[in-house]
Amino acid sequence: xxxxxxxxxxxxxxxxxxxxMGKEDAFKELYFKHAGYVARMVYAITNSDSDLEDxxxxxxxxxxxxxxxxxxxEKFAAWLGKIAVRTIFAHLRRRRKVSTTNQDMDVYAAxxxxxxxxxxxxxxxxxxxxxxxxxxxxxxxxEKMSLGETAELCEISLATVKRLIRQAERHxxxxxx
Amino acid sequence: MMDKYLSASRSKGAVRWDDLRSRRTWDxxxxxxxxxxxxxxxxxxxxxxxxxxxxxxxxAAGIVxxxxxxxxxxxxxxxxxxxxxxxxxxxxxxxxPVPRRAPETPIAVVRNGDAxxxxxxxxxxxxxxxxxxxxxxxxxxxxxxxxxxxxxxxxVTPNSRRTFVVKAHGVxxxxxxxxxxxxxxxxxxxVSVTRGRVLAxxxxxxxxxxxxxSVTLRGSFAPRDDQGRLAQNPMPMVQGTxxxxxxxxxxxxETGSLKEILKKVDEARRAGRFTEAIGLLRRATMSxxxxxxxxxxxxxxARMELSVGSCGAxxxxxxxxxxxxxxxxxxxxxxxxxxxARWRCGQKARARALAREYLRRYPKTxxxxxxxxxxxx
Numbered sequence: 001x002x003x004x005x006x007x008x009x010x011x012x013x014x015x016x017x018x019x020x021m022g023k024e025d026a027f028k029e030l031y032f033k034h035a036g037y038v039a040r041m042v043y044a045i046t047n048s049d050s051d052l053e054d055x056x057x058x059x060x061x062x063x064x065x066x067x068x069x070x071x072x073x074e075k076f077a078a079w080l081g082k083i084a085v086r087t088i089f090a091h092l093r094r095r096r097k098v099s100t101t102n103q104d105m106d107v108y109a110a111x112x113x114x115x116x117x118x119x120x121x122x123x124x125x126x127x128x129x130x131x132x133x134x135x136x137x138x139x140x141x142x143e144k145m146s147l148g149e150t151a152e153l154c155e156i157s158l159a160t161v162k163r164l165i166r167q168a169e170r171h172x173x174x175x176x177x
Numbered sequence: 178m179m180d181k182y183l184s185a186s187r188s189k190g191a192v193r194w195d196d197l198r199s200r201r202t203w204d205x206x207x208x209x210x211x212x213x214x215x216x217x218x219x220x221x222x223x224x225x226x227x228x229x230x231x232x233x234x235x236x237a238a239g240i241v242x243x244x245x246x247x248x249x250x251x252x253x254x255x256x257x258x259x260x261x262x263x264x265x266x267x268x269x270x271x272x273x274p275v276p277r278r279a280p281e282t283p284i285a286v287v288r289n290g291d292a293x294x295x296x297x298x299x300x301x302x303x304x305x306x307x308x309x310x311x312x313x314x315x316x317x318x319x320x321x322x323x324x325x326x327x328x329x330x331x332x333v334t335p336n337s338r339r340t341f342v343v344k345a346h347g348v349x350x351x352x353x354x355x356x357x358x359x360x361x362x363x364x365x366x367x368v369s370v371t372r373g374r375v376l377a378x379x380x381x382x383x384x385x386x387x388x389x390x391s392v393t394l395r396g397s398f399a400p401r402d403d404q405g406r407l408a409q410n411p412m413p414m415v416q417g418t419x420x421x422x423x424x425x426x427x428x429x430x431e432t433g434s435l436k437e438i439l440k441k442v443d444e445a446r447r448a449g450r451f452t453e454a455i456g457l458l459r460r461a462t463m464s465x466x467x468x469x470x471x472x473x474x475x476x477x478x479a480r481m482e483l484s485v486g487s488c489g490a491x492x493x494x495x496x497x498x499x500x501x502x503x504x505x506x507x508x509x510x511x512x513x514x515x516x517x518a519r520w521r522c523g524q525k526a527r528a529r530a531l532a533r534e535y536l537r538r539y540p541k542t543x544x545x546x547x548x549x550x551x552x553x554x
Binding site (some may be wrong): 024027028032035036039040042043044049052053054056057060061062090093094114115116117119121122123141142169172173174177 | 178181182183185186188192193196198199201202203205206207210211212262506539540541542
């Protein structure tokens with residue numbers, strides 16, 4: 001008798017299709033495949049470990065709700081990335097509005113060694129940037145994404161993404177000098 | 178210069194995301210997934226093929242409404258409450274000879290042969306094709322409807338400062354709660370309550386009905402003597418005995434840990450045994466343990482209470498969750514849930530205050546549009 005493990009595993013596009021039909025197992029598999037990618041992106045942009053799980057959860061919930069709107073099932077990862085960028089953008093805007101005293105303590109609590117010191121300085125400088133400059137800069141410079149990928153994830157034109165990254169770079173250099 | 182910062186950040190800033198953390202996040206997300214409804218609001222794709230036909234349909238509907246309003250305003254009418262119903266369906270909604278003015282004119286529409294009357298406070302009366310009823314008065318503190326024939330289902334917006342009365346052949350139904358129906362037959366009037374409380378009375382009897390109960394009264398259909406007086410004890414006066422109210426029990430005494438109880442709750446919930454699940458959850462929330470699962474139990478209980486229409490209990494459970502975990506994972510959803518529950522209970526002032534609190538804390542989140550809607554209403 002054939003067991004479930006001997007059956008061919010569904011392709012990603014099939015999984016997306018099944019998840020769209022409301023199959024929770026298919027969505028679970030998609031989650032475990034992409035959670036690491038999403039978490040890495042969230043952490044690189046926010047540098048906050050305490051918000052990480054909540055944000056990953058928000059992103060996947062948003063994706064689950066929006067699945068019927070997904071046009072091309074092959075491009076699930078790129079589509080998920082866009083949702084992640086939107087969610088992080090909203091989160092950063094919210095965080096800038098509230099007092100950042102506690103978050104600063106939380107984020108920069110354990111400073112140890114020169115490398116850590118440099119990293120903390122960079123994120124302090126990034127915290128002074130608005131999210132619309134911060135996100136493209138981190139994706140392109142920190143996460144080494146191409147300008148095209150960054151523009152697609154941020155849902156802006158290539159020219160705009162270049163301008164925003166240049167603007168962010170200038171601002172950061174002033175802060176870090 | 179920037180490169181040294183970037184290399185330091187890349188070398189030291191690796192995310193601590195392992196399998197355990199991934200699983201924990203998934204486990205916390207599952208209850209929210211099960212309650213989520215897929216929607217297209219947050220879809221990143223900007224391609225919306227439905228937009229053009231939807232806008233065109235809305236414009237066409239707007240033009241039709243404007244034409245109808247123009248036509249209505251050009252024909253003088255003395256009937257303040259006459260609704261725009263089809264001529265084939267005669268729905269008597271004329272007021273008293275000296276009408277008391279309602280804060281707003283009621284709206285009546287005909288859908289699939291049934292007429293639905295919406296009053297200024299949001300209460301609705303849904304009448305079957307053969308039903309006849311009349312809005313006797315619709316003032317701010319009192320709404321009176323006279324029903325002469327057929328079946329009408331009423332969904333009344335709770336308001337302790339306003340009385341809602343249905344009169345049907347000598348049977349007076351005073352609404353204390355929300356959802357009920359009155360069926361006027363050839364020689365009796367049947368009152369059935371789906372949710373809330375209703376006081377039904379005629380010349381002989383007065384009955385308080387709760388959700389799930391029904392009663393049949395004779396009213397003016399009761400036999401009379403030669404001089405036209407009502408008989409002393411017309412039989413049968415009450416044909417249906419009120420059913421006993423079913424309340425969710427506290428559930429069997431569970432000796433297992435909180436985790437085991439929650440597992441049983443999950444099983445019951447998935448099998449559709451909501452009463453059992455609610456009973457178990459109530460017991461779980463009463464446990465004296467300071468377990469983090471207990472706060473989750475409050476949240477699940479609140480959602481379940483709301484789904485079965487117990488708005489007050491739901492609001493209370495949401496509040497308990499927020500008190501136990503003000504910055505918990507579900508704090509945002511709990512606050513939104515409490516607003517909705519209190520709004521449905523009729524505690525509108527409290528709901529508005531909480532909606533303001535929600536928008537202050539979570540200005541651009543999933544429930545923000547609902548909160549804005551509540552504040553606008």
